[in-house]
Amino acid sequence: MFDEGVMRSHTLELRRGTGTLACLIELEAAQYGYGLLENLTAAGIxxxxNTLYPMFRRLEKQGLLTSQWNTQQQRPRKFYQITPAGQEVKTHLLAEWRTITATLDRLTTQDSTTGEYI
Amino acid sequence: MTTLTERYVDEVARYLPQDRQDDIRDELHGLITETVESRTHQSQDHQVAEHQVLTEMGEPAQLAASYTDRSMTLIGPRLYRSYISLLKVLPGTVVPLFTVGYAVLELTDGRDFTDILASSALVGLNLGAQLFTLVTVVFVILDRTDRTPDAKWSPSQLPKNRPASTKDAKPGRAATAWLGLSIAVQVAVFILIVWQHRAAPYTLDDGSQVPVLEPELFSGWIWPILTGLAAVIILDVLRAAGRTWTIRFAAIYTVAQGLFFLPLAWVFSQQLIFDQRFLDHFNNHGWHTPDEFYTGIALILIIWFCWTTFDQFRTSRQADHR
Structure with a gap:
């Protein structure tokens, strides 16, 4: 019988890098952690x-995000936004993502008569 | 009363660096509170929701580690094998050598046999524990600091010939053992030099104790020699940890070796190495150590230094060109 744990670990591995890219895309406009988490969940990601905030810290340390506390609201929240360096990385990652998708599409499209990939 | 969330956040903060505790604490508290509130709005019980959210956040120490990118292992897989090899070789050579040497010296002093047995065992245990600590500390520091490309593995590190039996099929095992032995001898020499000065282990006929090496050396020449030896030991540990020869590494190694060999050769050539009282007693049968002995040792030291320097640069050039 197939082990579901194996499936889960492979899926997690596949998704790991996409989380960073999704955050960079979403943080075009400043957002706080929980708000971003809700938006991403609504979008299907x-x-x-427990991985979101450590990721924020890492991206901020690398200069890809900036953060600022907003104390105007009822509850003080830390807002994050993408930097110009973050924009550059996002563009590169998106291009890479599209190349991978195109390659996987090509590899999974097989000619039924010759058996070759078309 | 302190809530479960507050206790969780406090526990995470305990593992964080002081300067980042407040920031992460506020943010984490906010995230957990909002997640719990959202689930409570979906008609879940507050306590159940809080428990569930905290379970999902995971063990506090682990969450704190992911914030700091701190390694959760003492010595990572990159250095683990070298560390274990060195730990096997060092206590297996230095400790018995030093313990037996100590016991023999004590025996010549005419001490009681059982006394010697007990004190030797204690000296051996003490030295073993210190070596273990020293090697571990050096490797822990290396694991956290050494990220240079030099430390990268390359196919050139593979042994030239396949091992004769599959039992010995670990790459570079003989080389590591040889290097470990050489480190062991160097550490033993270092300890002996310092120890003989402090303990003055040689007993003269009148019962007075003298050191073997000239005490005057400790207000001059011994310091570059000991510094050079310590530097060579550290560089050899780096080699055991996988550092390969490069021109820069060979240059640093040469400076360290030069610091050790050249003053030592000078001290031998000037016949300043041994304590005169020790020498007189040692040669009390009218035998005089010939001048050629000192000149010969000094020459051997210089030739050895030149040869090893040449060999290191040759190896590093080959490695760089590969």
Whole structure:
């Protein structure tokens, strides 16, 4: 019988890098952590709360995000936004993502008569 | 009363660096509170929701580690094998050598046999524990700091010939053992030099104790020699940890070796190495150490230094060109 744990670990591995890209795309406009988490979940991308903030820290340390506390609202929240360096990385990652998708599409499209990939 | 969330956040903060605790604490508290509130709005019980969210966040120490990018292992897989090899070789050579040497010296002093047995065992245990700590500390620091490309593995590190039996099929095992042995001898020499000065282990006929090496050296020439030896030991540990020869590494190694060999050769050539009282007692049968002995040792040291320097640069050039 197929082990579901194996399937889960492969899926997680596949999604790991896409979380960073999704965050960079979403943070075009400043957002706070929980708000971003909700938006991503609504869009169909599941990121755990315990990986989101460490990821923010890493991206901020690398200069791809900036952050600022907003104390105007009822509850103080830290807002994150993409930097110009982050934009550059996002563009590169998106291009890479599209290349991978195109390659996988090509590899999975097989000619039924010759058996060759078309 | 402190809530479960507050206790969780406090526990995470405990593992974080002081300067980042407040920031991460506020942010984490906000995230957990909002997630719990959202689930409570979906008609879930508050306590159940809080428990569930905290379970999902995971163990506090692990979450804190992901914030700091701190390694959760003492010595990572990159250095683990070298570390274990060195730990096997060092206590297996230096400790018995030093313990037996100590016991023999004590025996010549005419001490009680059981006394010697007990004190030797204690000296051996002490030295073993210190070596273990020293090697571990050096490797822990290396694991966290050494990220240079030099430390990368390359196919040129593979042994030239296949091992004769599959039992010995570990790459570079003989080389590591040889290097480990050489480190062991160097550490033993270092300890012996310092120890003989402090303990003055040689007993003269009148019962007075003298050191073997000239005490005057410790207000001059011994310092470059000991510094050079310590540097060579550290560089050899780096080699055991996988550092390969490059021109730059060979240059640093040569400076360290030069610091050790050249003053040592000078001290031998000037016949300043041994304590005169020790020498007189040692040669008390009227035998005089010939001048050629000192000149010969000094020459051997210089030739050895030149040869190893040439060999290191040759190896590093080959490695760079590969």
């Amino acid at each position: 599941d990121i755990d709360g």
